[in-house]
Every structure is written in C-alpha cells, then in structure tokens.
Amino acid sequence: MLNRTSSKLAALMSLLMAGSVVAGCTTDKPSVEKEKPGTETTAKQTDWSKVKDSSELPEWKGKQLSLRYWDAHGTGNIKRISPTQDVVNSEIKRVTGVEFDKNTSFDNGGESLDAKLAKVVAAKDYPDIASGIGGDTMAKLAASGAIYELTDLLPKYAPDIYKGLPKEKLPGLWNGPNIVSQQDGKIYGVPISTSSVWSSILYPDTPNIMNLGALPSKYGFLYVRDDILKQLYPNVKSNKEIEELYIKNGGKFSKEELFDVPIKNKDDFYTFLKKIKDLNVKEDGKPVSPFYAATGGDNWNLMTIFGGHLFGRINGNGPDTNYFTYFDKKTNKMEYMFKQTSFIDELKFYNKLVRDGLASKESLIDNASAFNQKRDSGQYAVLMQTNAPDSAALKKAGKTYEYRKVWMDIVPDTSRFLLTTGSAQGGGNSFIIFKDKVKPEDVPQILQYFNYLWTEAGKKVVMWGPKSAGLFTEENGVRKFKDVDLENEMVYSKNTAAESKRSYYNLEQPNVMTFRPSIIVNNFDPRVTYPPVLNPTNAGFKFDPIFQLKDAAADRTTSIDPSFYNFSTIDAIKKFTTKRTNFELALTKILTAANDTDFDKLYADFLKVAEESGMTDAGLKDMDTYYREVLNKEYMKNIK
CATH class of the missing domain: 3.40.190.10 (Periplasmic binding protein-like II)
Known part of the structure; x- marks a missing residue:
C-alpha cells in the first residue's frame, strides 16, 4: 500500500519549509564525522560482516539509545506484541546499545499518513526515527532540514548495507523516492527492509x-x-x-x-x-x-x-x-x-x-x-x-x-x-532520522545499528535468536529448533501451540510491531535454510506454483x-x-x-x-x- 498525503499536509509542510515548525532544524550538514561511533571496546563495524553468530560479538560499552519509532506505512493499526522472553531485542541492544521504546513508539492508528503527520507536526511530537515516509513527503522533510542527510554517512557507518545493494542491479532502489530525494539526488533513507524482487537479484543461488x-x-x-x-x-x-x-x-x-x-x-x-x-x-x-x-x-x-x-x-x-x-x-x-x-x-x-x-x-x-x-x-x-x-x-x-x-x-x-x-x-522500506530529536553525535551509532541488522549475525538473530538463548542446535553449520512448536511456526508457518512461540521469543514477525526494522526477505530464514523434511505443516507453504x-x-x-x-x-x-x-x-x-x-x-x-x-x-x-x-x-x- 502506498503512502498518502492531503491538502492539510501542504500547509503544514510549508511551515516546515520556512523552518518555523521543526525546532532546531537546519539544512546544514551535521558534523557527525568527527564523532566516535562507540568506545574502543565495541566491535568495529568492519568485523561484523565476518561474524557468524551475534553471541560472538562483545557487549556495547558506549552510550545507550532508546529510540521513539513511528511506523508510518499505510493506515497502521498493526498488531503489537509483548514478548515474554525477548531474546532478539535484548541481544540487539547488547551489541549496539540501541533499542526502540515500545511504550512511546507508534503507528498511524487507523489514520492516513497525512492526518497523522499533521498531528505530529502541530504538537511538535516528533519521533527519533520513522519508516514508511517516501515520495514528496520525504522530499519536503529533506528540503526543510527536518531529517538528516546520509549521503556520506551511510557508506561510512553502514557499509554492509551500502555495498550489499548494488546500484546497477537495483535501479528502483537508488532512484526511488523511498531512499533518495529526487530534488537533489542525495540519500536520506536507510534501506533495511527488502522485497522478494530484491531477493531474487541479491540471492540468485537461493531461489x-x-x-x-x-x-x-x-x-x-x-x-x-x-x-x-x-x-x-x-x-x-x-x-x-x-x-x-x-x-x-x-x-x-x-x-x-x-x-x-x-x-x-x-x-x-x-x-x-x-x-x-x-x-x-x-x-x-x-x-x-x-x-x-x-x-x-x-x-x-x-x-x-x-x-x-x-x-x-x-x-x-x-x-x-x-x-x-x-x-x-x-x-x-x-x-x-x-x-x-x-x-x-x-x-x-x-x-x-x-x-x-x-x-x-x-x-x-x-x-x-x-x-x-x-x-x-x-x-x-x-x-x-x-x-x-x-x-x-x-x-x-x-x-x-x-x-x-x-x-x-x-x-x-x-x-x-x-x-x-x-x-x-x-516493496522495500527505509528509515529516516529526525534532527529535532536525535543529536548529531548519535547518528553514527544508529546507522551502525541498522548495519548490524544487515549482517549475517544480525539477520540470524531476528530469525533464530542468539546462540546464547539456546533455542536451536547447530551441526556442520545446519541449525534446527529444539522446540517442535517453534519449529512448526518458524519453518512451516503453522501454529501448533495454543499461544505463539514466535511471539513468546519475539522472533521475526511480518505485519507485527516488534519495535525493530523488519527484514522482509532474509537469506537466513529457517524456511530457506532448514533441512528438507516432509512435515505436513510445510504443505501450505509449498502449495505454491513458484516451488512446483x-x-x-x-x-x-x-x-x-x-x-x-x-x-x-x-x-x-x-x-x-x-x-x-x-x-x-x-x-x-x-x-x-x-x-x-x-x-x-x-x-x-x-x-x-x-x-x-x-x-x-x-x-x-x-x-x-x-x-x-x-x-x-x-x-x-x-x-x-
């Protein structure tokens, strides 16, 4: 579903353009390059791409960030969960020092983007980060100085994301308005969620x-x-x-x-x-x-x-x-x-x-x-x-x-x-960072957070949890869930327990607010990597011409x-x-x-x-x- 705006937004955005609504906004480029992304005890981002499991990474010893997140896609009213044992977000916070504040984060609550944005702007109730805002709305936010420009920062602090999405193979990604403002050709969005069209290009050996x-x-x-x-x-x-x-x-x-x-x-x-x-x-x-x-x-x-x-x-x-x-x-x-x-x-x-x-x-x-x-x-x-x-x-x-x-x-x-x-x-999505709420020195840490989620360690943790959580066994690089109910849900998309085990541990859940970016297509998804088993719960997933x-x-x-x-x-x-x-x-x-x-x-x-x-x-x-x-x-x- 596409983002929508209204005539109300035009008037509000004109205030943004004049700089009279977003307090502290400036079109000057943030001087974040001189800021250290963390302490010396924190894993360097160049090392992350070599790590096979998140448990191998050291604990973040730098600043702790709790981000207020706005999921602005569609009309909202997406399902929220309260995990009993959140093995995913706790691990992400351990490694990056970043978490989403589930008490203050929000979606559109049944309203269109324009209606929700009007309220956000009028109340000056801005989030730290948002996803689902693209097109002309993103361009106006960029032009007003409300969000950070990331043209130089993305390749520096999120190199795995930047290198992992080649421009020559994905023209719609880099020319599309969800990431790049077509007014000046600069990058304002962090591409973290991907569609299956991307996946067929990025992972041709895993059809x-x-x-x-x-x-x-x-x-x-x-x-x-x-x-x-x-x-x-x-x-x-x-x-x-x-x-x-x-x-x-x-x-x-x-x-x-x-x-x-x-x-x-x-x-x-x-x-x-x-x-x-x-x-x-x-x-x-x-x-x-x-x-x-x-x-x-x-x-x-x-x-x-x-x-x-x-x-x-x-x-x-x-x-x-x-x-x-x-x-x-x-x-x-x-x-x-x-x-x-x-x-x-x-x-x-x-x-x-x-x-x-x-x-x-x-x-x-x-x-x-x-x-x-x-x-x-x-x-x-x-x-x-x-x-x-x-x-x-x-x-x-x-x-x-x-x-x-x-x-x-x-x-x-x-x-x-x-x-x-x-x-x-x-089919993808990107995150924008608001200047009014996020300090310039914190931008590198947020970008490293997104970059971590794009690495093998990060992609695995949202699907399997960290090894330290003990949810799976691994032999010769092949993982299997220990819990049969969790296996049926994660591998075969079939609920066999009275309550969702996926929700219990907060493993990746499409169309659910899990208070982190959703990597729609993940090449470490158990449905792809699991050993072939003729389990009847897999039937609905395989009942599909694309496989047959x-x-x-x-x-x-x-x-x-x-x-x-x-x-x-x-x-x-x-x-x-x-x-x-x-x-x-x-x-x-x-x-x-x-x-x-x-x-x-x-x-x-x-x-x-x-x-x-x-x-x-x-x-x-x-x-x-x-x-x-x-x-x-x-x-x-x-x-x-």
Whole structure:
C-alpha cells in the first residue's frame, strides 16, 4: 500500500519549509564525522560482516539509545506484541546499545499518513526515527532540514548495507523516492527492509527465498474457508487433506492439484462467489459474506493486488500496473490506468459484486479494525491474498475450519503491461532520522545499528535468536529448533501451540510491531535454510506454483516502475499527494452505484475529482517525458 498525503499536509509542510515548525532544524550538514561511533571496546563495524553468530560479538560499552519509532506505512493499526522472553531485542541492544521504546513508539492508528503527520507536526511530537515516509513527503522533510542527510554517512557507518545493494542491479532502489530525494539526488533513507524482487537479484543461488515476500509469480491466489469449499466441491482438498497429499506426493504438487478450483477469469470468480452465497452459510448467527470490496483503507488491495491478478495486469505487489499511472507497451507511453476502458470494466465488475450481494456493502464503510475483526472471525468466505487470516485467532475461538490457498489460473498480459525490477523499491522500506530529536553525535551509532541488522549475525538473530538463548542446535553449520512448536511456526508457518512461540521469543514477525526494522526477505530464514523434511505443516507453504512449476516465475524487465510515487518532482504529482484522499474516496464511491446510470454519474464525478487532484493530461505528458529522459533513461532500451 502506498503512502498518502492531503491538502492539510501542504500547509503544514510549508511551515516546515520556512523552518518555523521543526525546532532546531537546519539544512546544514551535521558534523557527525568527527564523532566516535562507540568506545574502543565495541566491535568495529568492519568485523561484523565476518561474524557468524551475534553471541560472538562483545557487549556495547558506549552510550545507550532508546529510540521513539513511528511506523508510518499505510493506515497502521498493526498488531503489537509483548514478548515474554525477548531474546532478539535484548541481544540487539547488547551489541549496539540501541533499542526502540515500545511504550512511546507508534503507528498511524487507523489514520492516513497525512492526518497523522499533521498531528505530529502541530504538537511538535516528533519521533527519533520513522519508516514508511517516501515520495514528496520525504522530499519536503529533506528540503526543510527536518531529517538528516546520509549521503556520506551511510557508506561510512553502514557499509554492509551500502555495498550489499548494488546500484546497477537495483535501479528502483537508488532512484526511488523511498531512499533518495529526487530534488537533489542525495540519500536520506536507510534501506533495511527488502522485497522478494530484491531477493531474487541479491540471492540468485537461493531461489526459494523469492517466495518469502511478495510473490514474483505469474499467479495470484485467494484464501478460502475449506469447509465452504467442501460444500461446493466435495472432491477438492481441505487444508488437512493438502497436508496429507504433500506427504503422499513426496513434497510435490501437480498443476492440476494446485489449480483444483476452476477460476480462469472474472466470470469463473463471479460464479464461485454466487455458489457460496447460495449456501446461506452463517457464522455465530450472522450471514457469511462471500467477499468484500474494501479493507478499511485505500483501494490498493482490491484494485491493484486482487484486481491485477484477476484481470491479468500484474504479479506480486503490483506497483507497475496499479490504478494510477502505468507504462503501456502497446501505446508506448505513460497512461492513466483509471481512464482505461478495461479498468472501467473492472470497476463495473466490482460494483456488480456489491449490487448482487457477493461483496459486502458494509465493507465500503468499515474501518480497518472492523474489517480485521470480521476477517479473523470467519465472516468472509473468501479473502484476498494480502489479507491473510489470523489462524491463531480462529483456533483460539474454537473454529474447526481453516483457510486454504485457491490459485487463480490467470497470467499477466506482458504484451501490454510492464513488470519491472524497479518495483523492488516499492516493496522495500527505509528509515529516516529526525534532527529535532536525535543529536548529531548519535547518528553514527544508529546507522551502525541498522548495519548490524544487515549482517549475517544480525539477520540470524531476528530469525533464530542468539546462540546464547539456546533455542536451536547447530551441526556442520545446519541449525534446527529444539522446540517442535517453534519449529512448526518458524519453518512451516503453522501454529501448533495454543499461544505463539514466535511471539513468546519475539522472533521475526511480518505485519507485527516488534519495535525493530523488519527484514522482509532474509537469506537466513529457517524456511530457506532448514533441512528438507516432509512435515505436513510445510504443505501450505509449498502449495505454491513458484516451488512446483518451472514456468511459474514472471519475467521482469530491468527498469524503474512507472508508478506515480516515482514522480515526486512533477507539479501534478506534488498536488496529487496532497489530494489523494479525495481521489480514493471518489473512486470507492463508484462501487456503491445502485444501477448503470448511477455508475456513469459517479464515474464522471470521480474523473472531475481526479482532475482537481492533479491527474491532468498535461501532468501525464510531463511524467512521460520525465520517465523517458530522466527517471528511466538508462533502461528505456529494455522495454520491448
């Protein structure tokens, strides 16, 4: 999901630009180079890359830093945990002297970035560090002097990060707005979280790691309640039967077994939902909705991820062909997706689902908390792949059914749509450091903290804990968890204990606030490094074309993705980032149309809002020129 800004932010940021809001801010470069990053008893950063386990590193004897962290991605409301035995953060603090303050750190709390930032600026309630802030917002923060410039400091104090992400292989990383301000080309963000697109480039000899983040597969999937599936297709496997088949087949699945529910196009999907509705299933006395049209935020999940798969536009996380801007290989230019006849047909399809009672009308007004509650209590029969159910919550509630993957046998149209390596920057993240809160002499220590997490020792500690914690055995370099429940959860993504062992020790947990950076794709992840074992709990993970079919991976073009957030210097996009909320609301409203005439009116109203928001023909022309001549100049030759 992309960051969003509003008109309120524009006014607030103008104060930032004038230097009247951020106390003590200056555009002068911080004189941190002369400061020592720690004491002489602290391990040198050049030594960290040689260490195999964190327990081998000495204790940090320098200054102790407790950082207030803001997770600004999306609308927030992410799950927090209170580990009983936090073996990870305690080890990170031991080695680096840095920790996140879990009592004062925060997310967006159900609000958009612009709304939360407005409150932060108005109250002068700044964090020490933040992630999830990119594009024009980062550029304005940089220009105002609110955040530290890291161009010279990143390679000096975080050399493993800087060297580990080669510019020539990851164009979207270094040219994208999540790290580099396109106003001056300088680095302001620390890239610590990576997507699976990056992983396929960084770790070409470990192909299975590509599956651990956003899927670079041709195919998309749905989560469907297996008890409902059984009523529709008695011969289709339940989740438990998939586990049994996995063992029987020796860890393999055929294409017929993977694509066992017939969804080859939108009509198949509609028929599928209609059959579910006709069952009249109830859950806790309430009717179960076959599907939904919104998740309490913007339209990204429906119109980029799910819709992109169903209509053959995208794969993976889909920044290349979202509902804003894209590069059309047939017209050979930048286009607005929301103006395409094919996309209007998609909107009509979503609206038909709502009108026919196949997608919940209430979802269009539910906030994120309401959606999550319904998702995790079985109120939706079918979930999008970006809305994985909380299996532990279902189990705790005594539910006997599970949600299993149902793959859609639909591949993206690469003759028209561009799938780029540059979309890696959209799937990654970076951290910015606020001058108002962090002293210049503390910046090197914070950068060394991030660098530690990028090394082998750091990556291992978030997945396994340090050796001193005693959670695993190691023989000939091969690790195995001692606790079977922990093994099932970390290796096979299956909760077998009443309470999460992963949470108990605070091992790496996507989509959970663990008060440290989340390394989305980690080449020391147990799911990659674990000895091959035919454990039934591994079945759901391996029930995936990327592991089973030779032609499952989608071809990508080495280019920067043409998404609107890569055009933060264009006037039209500067305006749009402050008006996006209006755009999203008008787009969602189209799905409430009562009939075709109403649809046409609401779509016409939406186009006016899009125009007023900055999405103009002139702006599109400017983006096309900028994409060809500046942003993607080096890679245009690859687009064929």
